[in-house]
Amino acid sequence: MNRRRFACGFVMAAALALLHVPKASAxxxxxxxxxxxxxxxxxxxxxxxxxxxxxxxxAPGITASQPVDYxxxxxxxxxxxxxxxxxxxxxxxxxxxxxxxxxxxxxxxxxxxxxxxxxxxxxxxxxxxxxxxxxxxxxxxxxxxxxxxxxxxxxxxxxxxxxxxxxxxxxxxxxxxxxxxxxxxxxxxxxxxxxxxxxxxxxxxxxxxxxxxxxxxxxxPTVGLMVGSLWTSSATSKDAASRISPATFAFVHQAVLADCDANDGVSDGIIAAPDHCRFDLASLRCGRTGNGTDRCLTKPQVAALRAIYQGPRNPRTGASIFPGFEPGSEGLLSIQASGTGPIAPVLSYFRDLVFHDPQWDFRSFDYDRDVTRALAAHGRVVDVSxxxxxxxxxxxxxxxxxxxxxxxxxxxxxxxxxxxxxxxxxxxxxxxxxxxxxxxxxxxxxxxxxxxxxxxxxxxxxxxxxxxxxxxxxxxxxxxxxxxxxxxxxxxxxxxxxxxxxxxxxxxxxxxxxxx
Structure with missing residues (x-):
């Protein structure tokens, strides 16, 4: 009886295993x-x-971000x-x-x-x-x-x-x-x-x-993200005085880390609780004669960073349109906020799909009327509720x-x-x-x-x-x-x-x- 059960169990196990054997021939x-x-x-x-x-x-226009080993x-x-x-x-x-x-x-x-x-x-x-x-x-x-x-x-x-x-x-x-x-x-x-x-x-x-x-x-939501990214890049590229170099972003990041790192109870080079961080950007302002370096911030640069943390707001109602970025992200923000305009995917979206204008100027964007226009055109297609x-x-x-x-x-x-x-x-x-x-x-x-x-x-x-x-x-x-x-x-x-x-x-x- 035991042998029979063993044999039956073995056959069943083998049958189940066969179910997982692929048809592997060329x-x-x-x-x-x-x-x-x-x-x-x-x-x-x-x-x-x-x-x-x-x-x-x-294909033309596609590049690998880094070599991949297959x-x-x-x-x-x-x-x-x-x-x-x-x-x-x-x-x-x-x-x-x-x-x-x-x-x-x-x-x-x-x-x-x-x-x-x-x-x-x-x-x-x-x-x-x-x-x-x-x-x-x-x-x-x-x-x-x-x-x-x-x-x-x-x-x-x-x-x-x-x-x-x-x-x-x-x-x-x-x-x-x-x-x-x-x-x-x-x-x-x-x-x-x-x-x-x-x-x-x-x-x-x-x-x-x-x-x-x-x-x-x-x-x-994608439309909100496009608006938010436009706001972020515009904050530092609307004029030369607001521009922030990668080196300056890195300096700000180190200052924020020094002030907020221990807020979670551990000093380890990580801001684990960014919502605890209340860093005052004004503390990094240059002196009266300072024109801005990678070791201090000008008044326009302080304003630009505050706008980035805040995120886009409707100029008519004051309502938040999309979240801003968190303390601790400064060391990486130069990816999209150290240029002279929006990053390519954002520029292309507004130029080609919203305004259909190859000469579109990002400085002309209306954070009331144009947000509504983009949402009406694409929100139901690309956004998930x-x-x-x-x-x-x-x-x-x-x-x-x-x-x-x-x-x-x-x-x-x-x-x-x-x-x-x-x-x-x-x-x-x-x-x-x-x-x-x-x-x-x-x-x-x-x-x-x-x-x-x-x-x-x-x-x-x-x-x-x-x-x-x-x-x-x-x-x-x-x-x-x-x-x-x-x-x-x-x-x-x-x-x-x-x-x-x-x-x-x-x-x-x-x-x-x-x-x-």
């Missing part, structure tokens, strides 16, 4: 070229040998295609599937800025972890800094706004099922910035696409939000406001399905003064699998930096040092209610 991968998916054409299907992948040459990738079945849900749509995508060791799960990834190319670098991590993965160019080909693709092409703006990632997801699930002979066990989406906005958009418009979503530093996720949460699906407190591109309070509004709508049971983690010292999607590295995919995957929301996330420094770990607590909790032990070790901190 012929089976190549046959996906003929798969039938509505309004979709497969342009390539073939196995890529271990370490052999090389991304296609970038030599450590395992063998995978690569499928490329394009979706044409409208006559003016060309949504290109790729699906990568491990030829061995598939986890049974799928991870979709997103884009940055205005998209325009497939984010191959973002597909590396899921593939290495045994997930099938997919990415898209979100419906157009070109520089991610250029919004001109949508001028006169409303369907392409819709493809970018929400339809592109959904089409990618539908195609990817069909392709994965055809290759492995069964549907995916679990679908996850994990991305940052525009990808974070796409993550929220998936939950809002297509709640059945994913079981769990990780949205880091979501660039949402916190009121639109009810169906997603009603089905028990999970949303992991995260944001760096020192983000210099997407103000951190945008995520706080979104999370707070979502949480206020949900009953206690559904509220357990969303969490926000604010990461001290972290910049935009990474970098900054504090540790920031964590496994977002594994975190959301485990949450979906177990139903247990993360009680804290441990972040670490990147491999090329000194060893340092910290816990990040679910907002609004904060990490507090227990009073003994190294402040470089997460085990010496606990999550507590905010002390203010």
């Amino acid at each position: 012929a089976e991968c190549a046959s996906l070229k003929d798969i039938g998916i509505p309004h979709t054409r497969i342009t390539f299907a073939g196995v890529v040998a271990s370490g052999a992948f090389a991304p296609p040459a970038y 030599s450590h990738l395992p063998s995978f079945c690569r499928v490329a295609g394009s979706s044409h849900p409208t006559a003016d749509s060309d949504i290109r995508f790729e699906v990568w599937m491990p030829t061995s060791g598939w986890s049974g799960k799928f991870v979709g990834v997103g884009n940055g800025a205005w998209a325009g190319s497939i984010t191959y670098a973002s597909m590396i991590e899921p593939l290495l972890k045994g997930y099938a993965t997919a990415a898209t160019d979100s419906g157009h080909q070109g520089s991610s800094l250029d919004a001109g693709f949508a001028a006169g092409h409303p369907e392409k703006l819709i493809d970018f706004g929400y339809r592109g990632p959904h089409e990618m997801t539908v195609a990817a699930k069909s392709i994965i099922q055809a290759f492995y002979g069964r549907p995916v066990d679990r679908s996850l989406f994990a991305s940052c910035s525009t990808g974070g906005r796409q993550a929220l958009m998936e939950a809002s418009r297509y709640p059945d696409d994913y079981d769990g979503i990780s949205a880091m530093a979501p660039a949402n 916190p009121t639109g996720l009810d169906e997603y949460f009603a089905a028990g699906r999970k949303l992991l939000m995260s944001h760096g407190w020192s983000d210099p591109l997407v103000p951190p309070m945008t995520s706080v406001h979104f999370y707070t509004a979502v949480n206020a709508r949900l009953e206690a049971k559904q509220a357990a399905n969303v969490r926000l983690f604010m990461i001290p010292g972290m910049g935009h999607c990474g970098g900054g003064d504090g540790p920031y590295v964590f496994d977002a995919i594994a975190t959301i995957d485990q949450w979906v699998a177990t139903g247990n929301a993360p009680r804290r996330i441990v972040v670490s420094n990147p491999p090329n930096a000194s060893d340092r770990t910290r816990p990040v607590c679910p907002y609004p909790q904060e990490a507090a040092h227990v009073g003994s032990g190294s402040t470089d070790e997460a085990k010496n901190f606990r999550c507590e209610a905010p002390r203010h």
